[in-house]
Amino acid sequence: MALRGTNQESGRPFNRRIVLESIRLQGPVTRGDIASRVGLTVQTVSTIVRELEEQGLILSVREKPKGRGIPPSALTINPEGGHAVGIHLTPLGIETALVNLRGDVVESRRRYASNPMPDDAFALIGEMVDELKASPRRGRLLGAGLALPGPFDVESISFIGPTTMTGWQNVDIRQRLTDATGLPAFMENDMAAAALGEQLYGLGQQISDYYYLFFSVGLGGAMMHDGTVMRGAWGNAGEIGHIPAVPDGEPCPCGNNGCLERYLSLEAFKRRGLSEVDWVREIAPIFRNAIRTIENLFDPETVVLGGLAPQSLIEQLATLVNGLNNSISARANRSHPRVVVASDCQHSALRGAAALAVFGVLSPRFGQMFEASEKGISE
Numbered sequence: 001m002a003l004r005g006t007n008q009e010s011g012r013p014f015n016r017r018i019v020l021e022s023i024r025l026q027g028p029v030t031r032g033d034i035a036s037r038v039g040l041t042v043q044t045v046s047t048i049v050r051e052l053e054e055q056g057l058i059l060s061v062r063e064k065p066k067g068r069g070i071p072p073s074a075l076t077i078n079p080e081g082g083h084a085v086g087i088h089l090t091p092l093g094i095e096t097a098l099v100n101l102r103g104d105v106v107e108s109r110r111r112y113a114s115n116p117m118p119d120d121a122f123a124l125i126g127e128m129v130d131e132l133k134a135s136p137r138r139g140r141l142l143g144a145g146l147a148l149p150g151p152f153d154v155e156s157i158s159f160i161g162p163t164t165m166t167g168w169q170n171v172d173i174r175q176r177l178t179d180a181t182g183l184p185a186f187m188e189n190d191m192a193a194a195a196l197g198e199q200l201y202g203l204g205q206q207i208s209d210y211y212y213l214f215f216s217v218g219l220g221g222a223m224m225h226d227g228t229v230m231r232g233a234w235g236n237a238g239e240i241g242h243i244p245a246v247p248d249g250e251p252c253p254c255g256n257n258g259c260l261e262r263y264l265s266l267e268a269f270k271r272r273g274l275s276e277v278d279w280v281r282e283i284a285p286i287f288r289n290a291i292r293t294i295e296n297l298f299d300p301e302t303v304v305l306g307g308l309a310p311q312s313l314i315e316q317l318a319t320l321v322n323g324l325n326n327s328i329s330a331r332a333n334r335s336h337p338r339v340v341v342a343s344d345c346q347h348s349a350l351r352g353a354a355a356l357a358v359f360g361v362l363s364p365r366f367g368q369m370f371e372a373s374e375k376g377i378s379e
Helices: 009-026 031-038 042-054 118-133 173-181 190-201 266-272 276-298 311-323 345-362 370-374
Strands: 058-061 074-077 083-090 093-100 105-112 141-148 185-189 209-215 219-225 302-307 339-341
Touching: 009 031, 009 042, 009 074, 031 042, 042 058, 083 118, 083 190, 083 345, 093 118, 093 345, 105 118, 105 345, 118 173, 141 173, 141 190, 141 345, 173 185, 185 190, 185 345, 190 209, 190 219, 190 302, 190 345, 209 276, 209 311, 266 276, 276 302, 276 311, 302 311, 302 345, 311 339, 311 345
Parallel strands: 083 141, 141 185, 209 302, 302 339
Antiparallel strands: 058 074, 083 093, 093 105, 209 219
8 A cells, every 4th residue: 555645734644653653664774765755745744753752652873984974863663652452262272462662572471261151251361461561571562462363244154163262242442452351452363463563574575465374273364465455345244164075074164064164174183083194194185175266266475373372283284285286376476485484383373363452552553543542641
C-alpha cells in the first residue's frame, strides 16, 4: 500500500501515523526521504519527527562521515518506545508475552488449560497480564492483542470440534479482553495474526507475497499480499484445514469427510501416536498436495511454515519440499525456496497478536486514529 500524507490541517493525526509507518518500514531513513516518499514537505515531517522523538517512539542516529560534510541523521523505531501484550488462546491453554516494538519477546507466561471456558480463560488472562505489567522490563503499554483459532462466525464450523474453542459462541471477546487487561483490545484469528507477525518482524520485510501455513492444533493459513492479509468475503480466507483431501476419508466435526486437518495438524499427529519421523513419512503425500494446492491457488513467492508444533517437527515438514513436483511455483528463477520455516515458529501467533496492538496504534492500515489509541495507553 502506498503511504501518502495530506497537506490539509485536519489530516495532521493521519500524517503522524503515516510518518511512523514509513520509519517502521524503511528505517533508518532521513527526513528528506520520508518527505519524498509520503508526499509531505520536509518542514511538516520535521515537526512530526520532533513530536515522536519527544514521546520516545523513534530514535535519531547519524552515520560516521565518509567524506566531506556531516551526513544527515536517520530515523528508526525505538524498540523500547512501547510494549504490547500478545495473547494466544488455544484448546491447549494460554500464553501471554510482553513484546517490544522490534518484536522481541521480553517476558512471557504460560498456563496449561484444556479447552478453557470464557470465564476461566479471561480470569487467567487477567492474572497473567497483571504479572507482565509488574515486570521491571515493562515500558509504556500500547494495548493487548488476542489470537485464537478460527474460523469466525461460521455456525457449522466455528467453536465445534477439538481444534476450536468449543463453548465460546456469542462471547463479546473484545470487550471481555478489555475488561480483563485494562488495555485497548484487538483480536484476530491465529493464522492471520501469525502471518502479520511474520510480515512485521520476519520474512515479510524481504518479500511482499507469501502464504503462511499455520500448523497448530488444527490447520489454517493466510495469504499476505503487499503487507496485508487477504480476507475473503467474511474474513476467513485461508482456512485450508477444511479442504477435502482424502475421498471418503475420516469424518470431520464440520460434517464433511477427509478434511485436510484430520491428517495434517497437531491433533492428527497426537491421535496417530507415531514418532515425528514416522508421522512425517506417513503424511508426506498429503503435505505435498497441500503445498501444491496453495501454490496453484495463490501464486506465492514462498510458503512460510510455522505454528505451535515443535520446532523439530516444523523443520522436518519443511524438508518435504525436496519431493515437490510441478506447480506454477516450480520455476528456476526463485529467490526463496518453495517452503521456508517461519522466523519464530513457537512465538509466531503470540508475536502476531502483539503486532495487532502495535499496528492498531502505529499503522494507518488499521483505520484507528493514533490520538484515540493514545488515550488508552497505560503509562
